[in-house]
Every structure is written in structure tokens, then in C-alpha cells.
Amino acid sequence: MILSVTGLVKTFGSVRAVDGVDLSVAAGETYAVVGESGSGKTTLARCVLGLIRPTSGSVLVEGDDTATMRPGDLRLLRRRVQIVFQNPHASLNPRMTVERLVAEPMRLRTGSKGAALRDEVVADLDRLGLGPAHLSRYPHELSGGQLQRVALARALALRPRLLVLDEPTSALDVSVQAQILNLLADLRTHDGPAYLLISHDLAVVRHLADRVGVMYRGRLVEEAPADRLFAEPAHDYTRRLLDSVPGRGRESMETAHGVEP
Amino acid sequence: MSLTSLFKPKAVALAPTAAAPPGRGALRALLRDGPAVLGLVLVGLLVLMAALGPLIAPFPDQGAGAANVADRNLAPSLTHLLGTDAMGRDILSRILYGARPALLVSVGVVGLAVLVGVPLGLVAGFRGGRLDEAIMRVSDMFLAFPPLLLAMVIVSLLGPSLWNAAIALVVSWWPWYARLVRGLAVSLRERPFVEGARTLGLRDVTIMRRHILPNCSSPILVQATTDIGTVLLAAGSLAFIGLGAQPPTPDWGLMVAEGRTYVFSQWWMSAFPGAAIFLAVLGFNLLGDGLRDALDPREVGR
Numbered sequence: 001m002i003l004s005v006t007g008l009v010k011t012f013g014s015v016r017a018v019d020g021v022d023l024s025v026a027a028g029e030t031y032a033v034v035g036e037s038g039s040g041k042t043t044l045a046r047c048v049l050g051l052i053r054p055t056s057g058s059v060l061v062e063g064d065d066t067a068t069m070r071p072g073d074l075r076l077l078r079r080r081v082q083i084v085f086q087n088p089h090a091s092l093n094p095r096m097t098v099e100r101l102v103a104e105p106m107r108l109r110t111g112s113k114g115a116a117l118r119d120e121v122v123a124d125l126d127r128l129g130l131g132p133a134h135l136s137r138y139p140h141e142l143s144g145g146q147l148q149r150v151a152l153a154r155a156l157a158l159r160p161r162l163l164v165l166d167e168p169t170s171a172l173d174v175s176v177q178a179q180i181l182n183l184l185a186d187l188r189t190h191d192g193p194a195y196l197l198i199s200h201d202l203a204v205v206r207h208l209a210d211r212v213g214v215m216y217r218g219r220l221v222e223e224a225p226a227d228r229l230f231a232e233p234a235h236d237y238t239r240r241l242l243d244s245v246p247g248r249g250r251e252s253m254e255t256a257h258g259v260e261p
Numbered sequence: 262m263s264l265t266s267l268f269k270p271k272a273v274a275l276a277p278t279a280a281a282p283p284g285r286g287a288l289r290a291l292l293r294d295g296p297a298v299l300g301l302v303l304v305g306l307l308v309l310m311a312a313l314g315p316l317i318a319p320f321p322d323q324g325a326g327a328a329n330v331a332d333r334n335l336a337p338s339l340t341h342l343l344g345t346d347a348m349g350r351d352i353l354s355r356i357l358y359g360a361r362p363a364l365l366v367s368v369g370v371v372g373l374a375v376l377v378g379v380p381l382g383l384v385a386g387f388r389g390g391r392l393d394e395a396i397m398r399v400s401d402m403f404l405a406f407p408p409l410l411l412a413m414v415i416v417s418l419l420g421p422s423l424w425n426a427a428i429a430l431v432v433s434w435w436p437w438y439a440r441l442v443r444g445l446a447v448s449l450r451e452r453p454f455v456e457g458a459r460t461l462g463l464r465d466v467t468i469m470r471r472h473i474l475p476n477c478s479s480p481i482l483v484q485a486t487t488d489i490g491t492v493l494l495a496a497g498s499l500a501f502i503g504l505g506a507q508p509p510t511p512d513w514g515l516m517v518a519e520g521r522t523y524v525f526s527q528w529w530m531s532a533f534p535g536a537a538i539f540l541a542v543l544g545f546n547l548l549g550d551g552l553r554d555a556l557d558p559r560e561v562g563r
Binding site: 049050051075076077078079081082083085087090091092093094095096104105108151154158 | 452456458
């Protein structure tokens with residue numbers, strides 16, 4: 001298992017944002033966590049990334065427990081898990097060029113410098129469909145789709161074992177969303193990382209996911225292979241989620257607010 | 262406005278400029294802004310005077326402080342364009358000689374205040390917790406006193422000299438930078454690009470230096486520019502009350518003080534050095550305001 005989450009609880013004051021979640025992601029697998037806003041899926045992702053400490057429960061990355069690690073080791077462990085955020089305009093340092101943005105993690109992995117480092121950056125960007133003309137650009141000079149490719153290049157430069165995708169397409173123009181989704185699907189075939197996809201967009205989930213966990217009020221209420229979940233949802237809440245979407249699972253399900261399971 | 266509030270750094274906008282790096286767009290915006298251009302010209306003149314003053318002064322020895330009793334109290338004329346003082350020294354030469362220490366002291370004081378305050382503010386804002394509390398409470402102690410008053414107390418302890426005045430001003434100015442940068446760092450800390458830097462497994466020092474500091478640079482630059490003028494005024498004020506530069510240093514504040522007993526008969530002794538201070542402060546203020554507008558991401562149409 002690349003990722004094993006056991007009995008994860010995270011409370012903020014009296015709010016139990018994540019309330020006893022168990023899930024695991026195998027190598028090469030895409031696991032989608034779906035749920036409405038406030039269901040705890042982003043908190044779950046932040047715990048997996050080690051950005052916040054869980055209140056209880058454990059997060060194991062390739063068998064190593066993040067909770068018992070010393071800060072220095074935790075820093076290195078984090079490099080095995082990377083993230084692509086929802087809004088690439090906010091997730092890339094506006095004062096860095098594309099080259100520097102990708103070179104920063106690349107150098108951590110390869111230790112290269114100068115021209116060799118630049119070649120590695122160019123090669124990775126090329127794989128993601130960005131030519132060398134973009135190297136000297138700043139984020140504000142690129143489109144949302146191009147920026148999300150840069151964010152992907154930055155995350156993949158460390159060759160992580162697990163890539164957390166936090167609503168990776170929902171801030172993008174509809175015309176660009178499909179390109180990024182296809183890119184994500186393509187990357188998975190080349191010995192790439194496992195994906196933990198956080199989304200409320202059922203079309204995205206259907207396109208990418210192998211298995212789906214449905215999150216509601218901090219708990220995973222249903223977990224099933226993607227085909228089965230869409231074909232025959234077992235849990236009442238899941239059914240309502242799917243029904244709440246016009247055209248059944250083709251668009252957002254944010255409208256399912258407040259539905260009781 | 263109270264007298265002491267004149268010597269407080271003006272508060273600049275607290276919004277961190279997580280925006281494009283200031284480039285030609287910002288420069289163009291600055292050059293389209295009339296008052297800012299005037300500020301740039303005044304600051305440019307001051308820099309020129311500081312660089313070339315001793316070379317172009319008509320009476321170099323008098324500029325440096327040598328008395329010339331035969332020509333004392335002369336009104337402005339073709340030989341002495343701005344007149345002479347009570348010891349017969351050419352006031353134009355004195356002003357030209359005075360530009361260099363005035364500029365060096367104010368730039369040096371602000372530079373040191375930035376060097377001390379910015380790292381402390383970065384650490385306080387980024388790390389938070391007890392360290393933040395400790396740093397901020399210490400800086401609050403300094404901020405509780407008006408900067409000029411605090412500087413006066415420190416100079417009284419150290420003894421009056423230009424050096425001690427500069428040290429005193431650094432001590433009273435650094436907390437403003439710590440507070441400014443702390444606020445910026447707090448609001449940048451939770452931004453996705455900083456969290457992203459964390460997931461790369463970078464050290465805190467690297468994140469602060471590479472991801473936080475560059476996004477604070479515009480507000481720091483604006484504040485520092487305005488403060489150079491404010492410190493120049495404060496250093497002049499300390500000299501005026503005898504706590505700064507000592508005679509025969511060609512210090513503008515000191516010259517105003519030396520001329521004040523003659524202000525109704527030989528007005529030029531105080532008026533011209535006073536005007537030099539005024540124009541220098543005005544220049545830095547206009548330039549600082551112009552930079553704030555030019556670097557504001559909302560104003561820059563890029």
C-alpha cells in the first residue's frame with residue numbers, strides 16, 4: 001500500500017472535521033474522495049500531506065507513520081507525497097519564473113545544477129505539453145490551464161509515490177478541464193504516482209477513479225469500485241448525491257447540501 | 262497633528278503584494294506620476310550633492326568647518342550665493358558638505374532597521390506561537406514611546422554625537438519593520454503556494470527567504486523610502502537640540518540651530534539649511550507615495 005489511513009480523526013475545537021476515516025491507496029491506483037463542501041475531504045488531504053497533525057489515528061506512507069516521525073524525517077517523507085491545488089493562480093509563487101518554479105523541487109531530487117538542471121526542467125515541462133518558450137514566464141503571464149501544467153510539473157519533479165489532486169480542474173475553463181484530465185490519465189500509465197483525487201465533480205471522478213470513497217460529515221459512508229458506485233450506489237446518501245445531479249453524475253453535486261443519509 | 266507624530270513612520274498598506282514582480286510596468290507608472298517624478302528629482306539632487314558636494318563647493322575649507330571671521334554674517338551675494346554664517350563660513354558650501362552625512366545617516370539607519378526588523382518580523386509571523394509573542398512584546402515596548410523621544414533618551418545615555426544619534430534611531434525604528442513584516446508573513450503563511458513549498462520538504466528558513474520575503478519586498482521598499490526622509494528629519498531634530506552632530510560638523514539640523522538666534526536679522530543662516538531638510542524630506546515622501554501607487558498590484562495594469 002502506498003497510503004494507509006487508519007482511524008483518522010481531526011477536530012477543530014468542537015468540530016470533528018474528520019471523524020474516523022479508514023482508507024488505503026495501492027500503487028498505481030486512483031482513489032477518489034467525493035463529498036459536498038465541508039464534508040472534511042480537504043482536511044483529510046491536509047492530514048495526508050502532513051500539513052496538519054491528526055488528532056488521532058495514523059497516516060502511513062509506504063508503511064512509515066507520519067505521526068511518530070521527527071520533523072526532519074517528516075520533511076523528507078513529505079517529498080513522497082505531493083499535491084496539486086485547485087487554483088493554480090494561488091498555488092504558484094507569483095515572484096518566480098516557470099523555470100525556477102519547476103527547478104526548485106527538481107534540484108531537491110536530482111541535485112543537478114546549471115545547464116543539467118535546466119535540461120531536466122525542459123524535459124519534464126515538455127512531457128506535460130509546455131515548450132521551452134514558457135521558461136522565463138511569470139505565473140500572471142500564463143493561462144489557467146498552462147499554470148496547472150506548471151503546478152503538475154512542480155509536483156511530479158520529485159517523482160512522488162502519491163499525488164493528491166485537490167479539485168484539480170474546478171478552477172479551470174471548461175474547455176481546458178478535459179485537457180488536464182486527459183493529461184492526468186496519460187501520466188498514470190507511465191509508472192506514475194498513485195492518485196488521491198479530492199473532488200465534488202462526478203464527471204472528473206468517473207473519468208479518473210478506480211475506487212471511490214463517499215465522505216459525509218467527516219465519515220466515509222460508502223466505498224466501492226467506481227463502476228459499481230455509479231451503477232448501483234449502496235448508501236442512501238450516495239444515491240441522493242447522484243440523483244441531485246442533472247444528467248446523473250455529469251456535473252457538480254455541490255447542490256446536495258444538507259441531505260441526510 | 263501632534264509634534265511627536267511627525268516623527269513616526271507613516272503606516273503603509275498592509276496588503277502583501279503577492280503579485281507579479283515589479284518590472285517595467287511599475288517604472289512606467291512611477292514616471293507617469295507627477296509628484297513621484299518631483300520626488301525622484303529631489304532625491305536625485307540630494308544624491309548628486311552627497312556625491313559631488315565637496316568637489317563643487319565654492320569654499321571647501323569653510324564647508325568642512327574652518328572659520329573665516331572676516332566675512333561673517335554676509336547676506337546672500339554673488340560671492341556667497343546663500344550668504345555666510347556667524348563664523349563667516351559660506352552657507353552653500355556648508356549645505357553641500359552636509360548632504361553626504363545627512364544621506365549616509367538616514368540611509369544607514371533605515372538600512373540597519375530593515376536588517377534587524379525584517380528577519381525578526383519574518384520569523385515571528387511565519388513561526389507564530391511563543392516566539393511570535395516574545396518578539397512582538399519586545400517590539401511593543403519600543404513602539405510604546407514616540408521614536409524621537411526614545412532616541413533622545415538613548416542619546417542622553419550614550420552621550421551626544423552623530424554616531425550615537427544614529428544608533429538611537431536604529432533602536433527606535435526597527436520595531437516598525439518587525440511589525441510590518443510580521444503582518445505580511447502572517448497573511449502569506451496560509452497561502453497555497455507557501456503550503457506547496459512546505460510539501461516540497463523545504464526548510465523553514467528557505468521558505469521564508471524564497472517564498473515569503475520576495476512577496477513582502479514592495480511594502481518594505483515603500484516604507485523604507487518614506488522612512489529615509491523621516492529619519493533625516495529626526496536626525497536633524499536631534500542635532501538641533503544638541504543631541505546629534507556636534508560643531509563644526511556641517512549638519513543641516515545643527516546649522517538651523519546655530520542660525521536661530523539671528524533669525525530676524527540674518528534669516529539666511531537658518532532658512533537655507535532648513536529648506537534643504539524640507540526638500541529632502543519632501544523628496545523621499547513623494548517618492549515613497551509614488552512607489553506605493555506604482556507597486557500596488559491593483560494599479561499596475563499588467
